Amino acid sequence: AQKITQTQPGMFVQEKEAVTLDCTYDTSDPSYGLFWYKQPSSGEMIFLIYQGSYDQQNATEGRYSLNFQKARKSANLVISASQLGDSAMYFCAMREGLGGANFGNEKLTFGTGTRLTIIP
Amino acid sequence: DTAVSQTPKYLVTQMGNDKSIKCEQNLGHDTMYWYKQDSKKFLKIMFSYNNKELIINETVPNRFSPKSPDKAHLNLHINSLELGDSAVYFCASSQATWAGGAGTDTQYFGPGTRLTVL
Numbered sequence: 001a002q003k004i005t006q007t008q009p010g011m012f013v014q015e016k017e018a019v020t021l022d023c024t025y026d027t028s029d030p031s032y033g034l035f036w037y038k039q040p041s042s043g044e045m046i047f048l049i050y051q052g053s054y055d056q057q058n059a060t061e062g063r064y065s066l067n068f069q070k071a072r073k074s075a076n077l078v079i080s081a082s083q084l085g086d087s088a089m090y091f092c093a094m095r096e097g098l099g100g101a102n103f104g105n106e107k108l109t110f111g112t113g114t115r116l117t118i119i120p
Numbered sequence: 121d122t123a124v125s126q127t128p129k130y131l132v133t134q135m136g137n138d139k140s141i142k143c144e145q146n147l148g149h150d151t152m153y154w155y156k157q158d159s160k161k162f163l164k165i166m167f168s169y170n171n172k173e174l175i176i177n178e179t180v181p182n183r184f185s186p187k188s189p190d191k192a193h194l195n196l197h198i199n200s201l202e203l204g205d206s207a208v209y210f211c212a213s214s215q216a217t218w219a220g221g222a223g224t225d226t227q228y229f230g231p232g233t234r235l236t237v238l
Contacts, residue, residue, distance in 0.1 A: 047227070
């Protein structure tokens with residue numbers, strides 16, 4: 001089974017509208033982290049937001065928020081008031097297990113990405 | 121100042137050659153990684169190092185050899201390059217913390233190196 005599933009290969013959204021990018025995950029580990037990264041056409045990977053499995057509240061960072069529904073194993077990214085500069089690939093990623101003598105083993109497993117295009 | 125830097129940004133070479141990609145981070149992190157992004161944009165872990173010690177080696181051909189001279193540097197050497205090695209290679213670093221059942225870490229990526237094997 002896929003550990004991270006992003007079901008929307010591409011999305012087109014009107015500028016200034018809010019957009020939700022879907023991400024579901026699969027793990028039996030009680031300790032995990034969920035991340036969203038943005039990859040613009042220039043190619044770099046930009047960290048957007050993080051949600052830990054034990055965090056009680058949904059993470060927010062400026063216009064980005066993470067709609068974390070633990071029971072449903074979903075971690076959707078919400079971008080409010082979209083801008084032209086938001087056009088990019090967006091990747092959801094998960095890190096399983098953390099702590100003790102296990103440092104260095106925090107590999108990220110990525111989804112296949114969603115290409116978001118903001119229309120003026 | 122760039123937090124995670126990679127050189128070169130572009131690398132074009134012939135099949136069979138040997139090449140290296142260098143990575144440096146100035147974030148003071150203990151852990152560094154190499155990821156490969158294929159032509160379909162799929163990202164996959166290759167290696168991780170923690171304090172110069174190899175931790176993850178994710179079924180990568182032994183033509184790929186990472187080397188970490190110190191915890192701020194992680195280089196990737198590739199022998200006998202093949203057409204299928206063409207990809208974007210990303211270096212990343214993180215500093216994991218663990219406190220009372222909850223951990224936090226974020227991996228910061230370098231700008232990537234686009235390798236093209238002809």
